[in-house]
Amino acid sequence: MKRLSQIFGCNLLRPMLAIGIAMLIGTFIILLSNQDPLFAYSKMFKGAFGGFSRITESIERSIPIVLTGLATAVAFRTGVFNAGVEGSLYLGAFAAFIVGHYVVAPSIIHVPLTLAVAALVGAAWAFIPGYTKAMYKVDETVTTILLNYVAILFTAYLVAIPFKDMTAGSQQTPLILDTAHLYRFLPPSRVHIGIFIAIFLAIFLYWLFRRTIWGYNFNMTGMNPHYANYIGINVERTMINSMLISGAIGGIAGAVQIMGILHRFIDQFSPGYGFEGITVSLLARNHPLGILAAGFFYGALQTGATYMDRTTEVPKELITSLVAIIIFFVTAEGLFTYTKQNGAFRKKLENIPGVRKLLQEGVDRNGHST
Amino acid sequence: MPQSEILLKMQGISKSFGPVKANDNINFEVKKGEIHALIGENGAGKTTLMKILFGLHKPDSGTIYFAGDRLDLTGPKDAMAKGIGMVHQHFMLIPSLTVTENIVLGSEPKKNLFFDIKAAEEQVIRISNEYGLKVDPKARIRDCSVGIQQRVEIIKALSRGAELLILDEPTAVLTPQETRDLFVVLRQMVKQGMTIIFISHKLKEVLEISQRITVMRAGKVVGVVETGATSEEQLASLMVGRQVLLRVEKRLSSPGRNILEVKKLWVSDQRGLPAVRGVSFNVRAGEILGVAGVEGNGQTELVEAICGLRHIESGQVLKDGNELAGKSVREIRKLGVAHIPEDRFTSGLCGEASILENLIGGLHLDTPFSSKGVLNKKEIQEFVEKAVEDYGIKVGSVHDPVKSLSGGNAQKVVIARELASDANLIVAAQPTRGVDIGAIEFIHRLIVQKRDEGKGILLISADLQEVLSLSDRLIVLYEGQIVAELVTRQTTEEEVGLYMTGGKRMVVEGGEGV
Ligand SMILES: Nc1ncnc2c1ncn2[C@@H]1O[C@H](COP(=O)(O)OP(=O)(O)OP(=O)(O)O)[C@@H](O)[C@H]1O
Ligand SMILES: [Mg+2]
Numbered sequence: 001m002k003r004l005s006q007i008f009g010c011n012l013l014r015p016m017l018a019i020g021i022a023m024l025i026g027t028f029i030i031l032l033s034n035q036d037p038l039f040a041y042s043k044m045f046k047g048a049f050g051g052f053s054r055i056t057e058s059i060e061r062s063i064p065i066v067l068t069g070l071a072t073a074v075a076f077r078t079g080v081f082n083a084g085v086e087g088s089l090y091l092g093a094f095a096a097f098i099v100g101h102y103v104v105a106p107s108i109i110h111v112p113l114t115l116a117v118a119a120l121v122g123a124a125w126a127f128i129p130g131y132t133k134a135m136y137k138v139d140e141t142v143t144t145i146l147l148n149y150v151a152i153l154f155t156a157y158l159v160a161i162p163f164k165d166m167t168a169g170s171q172q173t174p175l176i177l178d179t180a181h182l183y184r185f186l187p188p189s190r191v192h193i194g195i196f197i198a199i200f201l202a203i204f205l206y207w208l209f210r211r212t213i214w215g216y217n218f219n220m221t222g223m224n225p226h227y228a229n230y231i232g233i234n235v236e237r238t239m240i241n242s243m244l245i246s247g248a249i250g251g252i253a254g255a256v257q258i259m260g261i262l263h264r265f266i267d268q269f270s271p272g273y274g275f276e277g278i279t280v281s282l283l284a285r286n287h288p289l290g291i292l293a294a295g296f297f298y299g300a301l302q303t304g305a306t307y308m309d310r311t312t313e314v315p316k317e318l319i320t321s322l323v324a325i326i327i328f329f330v331t332a333e334g335l336f337t338y339t340k341q342n343g344a345f346r347k348k349l350e351n352i353p354g355v356r357k358l359l360q361e362g363v364d365r366n367g368h369s370t
Numbered sequence: 371m372p373q374s375e376i377l378l379k380m381q382g383i384s385k386s387f388g389p390v391k392a393n394d395n396i397n398f399e400v401k402k403g404e405i406h407a408l409i410g411e412n413g414a415g416k417t418t419l420m421k422i423l424f425g426l427h428k429p430d431s432g433t434i435y436f437a438g439d440r441l442d443l444t445g446p447k448d449a450m451a452k453g454i455g456m457v458h459q460h461f462m463l464i465p466s467l468t469v470t471e472n473i474v475l476g477s478e479p480k481k482n483l484f485f486d487i488k489a490a491e492e493q494v495i496r497i498s499n500e501y502g503l504k505v506d507p508k509a510r511i512r513d514c515s516v517g518i519q520q521r522v523e524i525i526k527a528l529s530r531g532a533e534l535l536i537l538d539e540p541t542a543v544l545t546p547q548e549t550r551d552l553f554v555v556l557r558q559m560v561k562q563g564m565t566i567i568f569i570s571h572k573l574k575e576v577l578e579i580s581q582r583i584t585v586m587r588a589g590k591v592v593g594v595v596e597t598g599a600t601s602e603e604q605l606a607s608l609m610v611g612r613q614v615l616l617r618v619e620k621r622l623s624s625p626g627r628n629i630l631e632v633k634k635l636w637v638s639d640q641r642g643l644p645a646v647r648g649v650s651f652n653v654r655a656g657e658i659l660g661v662a663g664v665e666g667n668g669q670t671e672l673v674e675a676i677c678g679l680r681h682i683e684s685g686q687v688l689k690d691g692n693e694l695a696g697k698s699v700r701e702i703r704k705l706g707v708a709h710i711p712e713d714r715f716t717s718g719l720c721g722e723a724s725i726l727e728n729l730i731g732g733l734h735l736d737t738p739f740s741s742k743g744v745l746n747k748k749e750i751q752e753f754v755e756k757a758v759e760d761y762g763i764k765v766g767s768v769h770d771p772v773k774s775l776s777g778g779n780a781q782k783v784v785i786a787r788e789l790a791s792d793a794n795l796i797v798a799a800q801p802t803r804g805v806d807i808g809a810i811e812f813i814h815r816l817i818v819q820k821r822d823e824g825k826g827i828l829l830i831s832a833d834l835q836e837v838l839s840l841s842d843r844l845i846v847l848y849e850g851q852i853v854a855e856l857v858t859r860q861t862t863e864e865e866v867g868l869y870m871t872g873g874k875r876m877v878v879e880g881g882e883g884v
Contacts, residue, residue: 211744211745211747212740212743212744212745213734213735213740213743213744213745214743216727216730216734216745219723219727220720220723220727220731223720223721223722223723224717224719224720224721224722224723226716226717227717227718227719227720227731228720229679229699229717230677230679230699230709230711230717230718231699231703231731231732232698232699232700232703232732232735233700233732233735234698234700
C-alpha cells in the first residue's frame with residue numbers, strides 16, 4: 001500500500017473516503033427525487049463498468065481528459081496556473097483538421113505529422129500567456145481564461161464560414177482523410193490508439209520530472225522560486241518552457257479527439273476537456289501516473305452518469321449535481337493535501353479570502369520548524 | 371525570588387520519527403517563575419519536546435503534569451487554553467495581514483457576530499504596554515522587521531493567556547540590540563509571574579538570562595544545572611560529549627592576488643532606496659574578509675548584488691577581472707562564486723524538496739551530474755552519499771524533505787552543496803546562524819581550510835565574535851557605507867562595536883586595500 005501510494009503520488013484511502021461521503025450526500029439527493037438510491041447507483045456503476053461496451057466507452061471518454069490533465073500538470077508543477085488548456089485544445093484540434101484534410105501522405109507519416117503540427121500550434125498559443133507571466137508578471141489565470149474565448153470563438157468563425165462543410169446542416173468541417181485516423185483497435189468500440197499516446201506521455205512526464213534538468217527546474221520553480229533563482233535556474237525561461245510543453249500536450253489532446261473520434265472539426269466539440277483536466281490534475285496532485293488513474297475515474301464517472309440518466313427517472317439536473325459533488329469532495333481532499341506541500345500554490349490560494357484562514361489552521365496543526 | 375514550586379513536569383517522554391528517536395525517555399522540570407534554558411546540539415530533540423508540550427506532537431509514551439494537573443493535549447488550541455504558549459523557531463505569521471489581525475487570528479473578539487477590530491487593537495495595545503513590547507497594531511507584517519515579528523508572536527501567545535511561554539531559538543534571528551531588548555521584556559514578564567522556557571545555541575545568552583539549564587544530547591537529557599554554578603566550557607562539553615574549541619585555530623593568512631574587487635558600488639533595497647552607498651573593497655586569495663555591522667546596514671543587498679540576485683545601480687564588481695554587473699546568477703556561479711545565503715529556508719533550500727534534490731541544486735546543471743539534459747542518477751547518488759558522510763548530516767533517508775532536518779543539519783546541506791563546486795570565492799552570509807556549537811566548530815574549521823587552500827572568503831555575520839575570531843581583515847558597514855577597515859588581530863570587540871553603531875568612523879579613502 002505504501003509503495004503503491006508512492007508511485008501514484010497520493011494515498012488511495014483518503015480519496016476513497018471522500019467518494020464515500022459524496023455518495024452519501026448523493027443518496028439524499030436521489031431520495032429527494034423519490035427514486036431508489038441503490039438502484040440509481042447500481043445503474044451508474046453498470047454504466048461505467050458493466051460489460052465490454054460500457055468499459056470501452058469509459059476509456060474512450062477518459063483519453064482526452066488524461067491528456068488535458070497531463071497538460072495542466074506540467075504548468076501547475078512549475079507554479080504556473082494555466083487555465084488555458086482548453087484554448088490549446090481547440091486550436092490543436094483545428095490544426096489537426098487542416099493537416100488531416102489537406103495533406104496527402106501515407107498513414108505512417110500523416111498521423112505523426114498531424115499530431116506534431118497540433119502540438120506546435122498548442123504550444124505557440126500557450127507561449128503568449130507564458131511569456132507575459134514570466135517577463136511582465138501578468139497574472140496567467142486571467143490571461144489564459146481570456147485567451148480561451150479567443151481560441152474558441154476564432155475556431156467557431158473558421159468552421160462557420162471558410163471551412164464549413166456545405167453539405168452538413170451544423171457547424172462542422174468536412175472529414176479528414178482516412179490516413180490521418182487513429183486506429184480503433186477494439187471494434188466495435190471507438191477506443192483508439194490515442195490511449196497509447198496518453199500512456200506514453202504520462203510515462204514520459206514521469207521520467208521528465210524525475211530524471212531531467214527540465215523536470216528539476218520545473219519542480220523547484222513551482223515549490224520555491226526564490227531557491228530556484230538563487231541556485232542559478234532561469235526562472236523565467238523555465239516558466240515559458242513549461243507553458244510550451246503544457247500547450248503542446250493540450251494541442252495533442254484536441255488532435256487526438258479529432259483523429260480518433262470525430263474525424264472532423266465540430267464547433268463546440270469539447271464539453272470542457274481543458275477544465276476537466278484541471279480537476280483531474282488536482283485530483284492526482286499533478287502526478288503524471290496518478291493522472292492516468294484519475295482521468296479514468298473521471299471518464300467512468302461521466303459515462304456512468306450518462307447511463308444513469310438514460311435508465312433511471314432521476315432528473316438530469318440532479319445527476320449533474322451528484323457528479324459535481326463527488327468531484328468536489330475528491331478534489332477538495334486532493335487540494336488540501338497538495339497545498340500543504342506546495343508553497344507557491346499556497347500563496348496563490350491565500351489571496352482568496354477565507355481560504356487563507358483555513359490553510360493557516362492547517363499549518364498550525366502540522367506546524368513545522370527545524 | 372521564591373521559586374521552588376514545580377509548574378511543569380514532563381515524565382518519561384519518548385517520541386520517534388520512523389527510525390529517529392527524537393526524544394528518548396525524557397524527564398524535564400520547570401519551576402514557577404523561572405527562565406529555564408533548554409540547550410543541545412542540532413537535532414538533539416529540543417523542538418520536538420516543546421512541540422509535545424504544545425500539543426503539536428503526540429508523545430509515544432510519557433506523561434505531562436502542568437500546574438498540578440495531568441495534561442493530555444489534543445492540540446495547540448488545547449495547550450493554549452491550559453496556559454501554554456509557544457513562539458516557533460520559524461514564525462507563522464501571515465505577511466499580508468496586520469499585526470492585530472495576526473494576533474487575534476483564530477480567536478477574534480466579536481461584536482454581534484462581526485469582527486470587532488477596535489476591541490482587538492485595544493487588547494494588543496494593552497498587552498504591548500504591560501510588557502514593553504512595542505508594536506504598531508495597524509502595520510502589515512510584511513513591513514515589519516524580524517524583531518517586531520517576534521514581538522507579535524509573543525503578544526499573540528500572551529493574548530491567549532499563557533502562563534508558560536516557550537521560546538524556540540528566539541534570538542537566532544535577532545540583532546544584538548534586539549536581543550538586549552528582548553531580554554528586558556523577558557525579565558519584565560517573569561516579574562509579573564510568567565514562566566519561560568528559553569532555547570538557544572548561544573551559551574553566553576543562556577548564562578545571562580536563565581536561572582537553570584537543561585542540557586539535551588541525542589534525544590536524552592544529559593544534565594540539569596544551576597546557571598550560577600556553571601560555565602560556557604562545561605555546558606559546551608555537556609552538549610557535545612567532548613571538549614569543544616570555542617576559539618578558532620588558524621595560522622596567519624598569506625593573501626595573494628585580488629579575487630574580488632568591488633569599486634564604488636551602489637545598490638538599492640526593496641523599496642528602491644540606496645542601501646549600499648559607494649562601497650569599495652577587495653577580497654584576496656587566501657584570506658577571510660569579514661563584514662561586520664548591525665543587520666540592516668546594507669549587508670544583505672551587498673551580498674545579493676555580488677551574487678547576481680540584485681540589480682547593481684552603479685559601480686563595479688570584478689571577479690578575477692570579470693565584470694559581474696548584468697550577469698545572471700548562473701553566469702556568476704560559473705565564474706567561480708559560491709554563496710551561502712543568510713536565510714536558508716527562504717532561498718537557500720527548497721523545504722518541500724528532498725535532501726538529495728537540495729544537495730544537487732545548481733550542480734545539476736553541469737557534468738558530471740547531468741549530461742544532455744538528463745540527470746545522472748549514479749553520480750548524484752554517489753555524491754549525495756559522500757556529502758552526507760563527509761559533513762555528518764544526520765538524516766533518516768536522503769529522500770525525506772529537507773525541512774524535516776534540524777536547523778544545523780539543514781545548514782550543512784547548504785554548505786555541502788556550495789562547497790562542492792570548485793569556486794574560488796565563497797560568499798558566506800551568517801553561515802552559523804541557528805547552528806549548534808559542534809557544527810559551528812565544524813563550519814569554522816571548513817572556512818579556514820578553504821582559506822588555506824587559497825580561496826577568497828567574504829564572511830558576513832551579525833555575530834561580532836564570529837567575525838572577529840574568523841576573519842583576517844574586516845570592514846564595518848554602517849548605513850550602507852564602510853566606516854572602518856581593520857586588521858582583526860589589531861582590534862578589539864569594543865572598538866568594532868563603536869564603529870558598528872556609528873559612534874566612530876575612520877576616514878576610509880575609497881576603501882581600496884588596507
Ligand atoms: N516531523 C518530523 N519528521 C521526521 N523527523 C523529524 C521531524 N521533526 C523532527 N525530526 C527529527 O527529530 C530529531 C530532533 O529534531 P528537533 O527538531 O527536535 O531538534 P532540535 O534539538 O530542535 O534541533 P535544532 O537546534 O537544530 O533546532 C532530528 O533528527 C530531526 O531530523
Ligand atoms: Mg529546534
